[in-house]
Amino acid sequence: KAGVTQTPRYLIKTRGQQVTLSCSPISGHRSVSWYQQTPGQGLQFLFEYFSETQRNKGNFPGRFSGRQFSNSRSEMNVSTLELGDSALYLCASSPSRGSNTGELFFGEGSRLTVL
Amino acid sequence: QKEVEQNSGPLSVPEGAIASLNCTYSDRGSQSFFWYRQYSGKSPELIMFIYSNGDKEDGRFTAQLNKASQYVSLLIRDSQPSDSATYLCAVSKGAQKLVFGQGTRLTINP
Numbered sequence: 001k002a003g004v005t006q007t008p009r010y011l012i013k014t015r016g017q018q019v020t021l022s023c024s025p026i027s028g029h030r031s032v033s034w035y036q037q038t039p040g041q042g043l044q045f046l047f048e049y050f051s052e053t054q055r056n057k058g059n060f061p062g063r064f065s066g067r068q069f070s071n072s073r074s075e076m077n078v079s080t081l082e083l084g085d086s087a088l089y090l091c092a093s094s095p096s097r098g099s100n101t102g103e104l105f106f107g108e109g110s111r112l113t114v115l
Numbered sequence: 116q117k118e119v120e121q122n123s124g125p126l127s128v129p130e131g132a133i134a135s136l137n138c139t140y141s142d143r144g145s146q147s148f149f150w151y152r153q154y155s156g157k158s159p160e161l162i163m164f165i166y167s168n169g170d171k172e173d174g175r176f177t178a179q180l181n182k183a184s185q186y187v188s189l190l191i192r193d194s195q196p197s198d199s200a201t202y203l204c205a206v207s208k209g210a211q212k213l214v215f216g217q218g219t220r221l222t223i224n225p
Binding site: 031033042043045048050055056058090092102103107108109 | 161208212216
């Protein structure tokens with residue numbers, strides 16, 4: 001079974017630009033979550049989608065948005081990039097057998113550098 | 116105060132010994148707790164979850180939960196060099212939203 005696939009793996013942007021990251025979950029997984037990982041703040045929850053609906057949202061500004069498609073694939077977008085947005089963005093999918101399983105399968109991440 | 120706190124380490128343990136990793140959380144209403152392992156340059160992977168007070172064993176790993184003390188721990192018996200990684204404690208905040216601690220970097224010395 002293929003794992004969670006994230007694209008692109010690495011990207012460099014400049015301040016003020018926007019970026020779109022893509023995530024394909026494990027086949028059969030309907031829940032997709034996004035996390036930001038930085039050395040200073042650690043792993044922080046961005047949002048979660050289930051059946052194309054945002055089910056939960058973290059404490060990030062509105063510049064961070066996401067969506068999920070009918071095939072469970074997900075994208076996240078960051079607009080008006082700031083230097084502090086440089087991070088590893090991790091997508092995780094879950095079989096979501098229960099409401100609070102916390103059983104996340106992470107992709108390899110998209111490493112964003114903002115110059 | 117952070118919602119989930121871990122000693123960042125590094126924690127150094129000789130091969131074959133027991134590694135003990137600790138985590139405290141602030142929300143007394145928390146119900147579900149997780150331990151993820153992250154190797155350098157890799158993504159986190161789930162190794163244990165625990166919902167009830169007491170111990171839960173899986174192979175060389177034992178998770179311990181004490182809700183009264185708001186304390187979760189992970190014991191690794193017969194530590195191997197391949198156990199060297201960062202261990203992340205996480206608390207569920209509903210659905211698939213987890214709050215992670217900063218992680219404890221563990222090094223097993225041969």
